[in-house]
Amino acid sequence: MENWFAIYTKSRTEKKVAERLSEKGVEVYCPTQTVLRQWTDRKKKVNVAVFSSYVFVKFKNDTERLSILQTPGVVSFVRHLGKDAKIRPKEIEAIKKLLGEFEDVSVEPIIPGDTVQIEHGGMKGQEGLVRNIQGNKVIIYIESLGLSLTAEVSKAKVKKIREGVEGNKGLRHHF
Numbered sequence: 413m414e415n416w417f418a419i420y421t422k423s424r425t426e427k428k429v430a431e432r433l434s435e436k437g438v439e440v441y442c443p444t445q446t447v448l449r450q451w452t453d454r455k456k457k458v459n460v461a462v463f464s465s466y467v468f469v470k471f472k473n474d475t476e477r478l479s480i481l482q483t484p485g486v487v488s489f490v491r492h493l494g495k496d497a498k499i500r501p502k503e504i505e506a507i508k509k510l511l512g513e514f515e516d517v518s519v520e521p522i523i524p525g526d527t528v529q530i531e532h533g534g535m536k537g538q539e540g541l542v543r544n545i546q547g548n549k550v551i552i553y554i555e556s557l558g559l560s561l562t563a564e565v566s567k568a569k570v571k572k573i574r575e576g577v578e579g580n581k582g583l584r585h586h587f
Contacts, residue, residue, distance in 0.1 A: 416470055420488050438476065
């Protein structure tokens with residue numbers, strides 16, 4: 413099985429980049445969803461990328477990789493530990509399944525300063541302030557009953573409920 417790779421695109425060009433890559437014969441996946449957007453004079457349903465500025469691709473060799481990079485709108489490959497970050501086919505299938513089952517799916521980065529709520533486990537319902545992010549774990553500061561507790565929780569088990577108050581200058585992490 414071939415792995416998928418994520419590419420970073422210019423803002424709001426995900427669908428156009430996917431179209432251009434597809435025309436080049438590249439296997440591409442750009443998950444989208446239909447959302448209702450409000451303007452001052454009207455409402456309209458629009459098809460938007462689920463992952464802002466990201467498209468998933470497969471390629472066979474360095475020539476195809478270079479061709480992908482030279483496509484207008486492509487900024488770079490997402491890298492991890494100095495190499496193109498590999499995404500297993502089962503992870504892409506999980507995204508497809510999730511989008512097939514639910515209509516309103518949103519992907520928001522969680523960053524230090526955000527307030528999150530724990531959605532699973534013994535601490536379900538607790539709210540806390542994101543202090544740090546380490547890999548797939550979120551370090552959350554929870555203050556309740558007059559005690560302070562710091563918990564390490566999987567990102568998959570928290571939901572952002574408020575963005576940080578200071579705009580989190582310089583602290584942006586994308587997932």
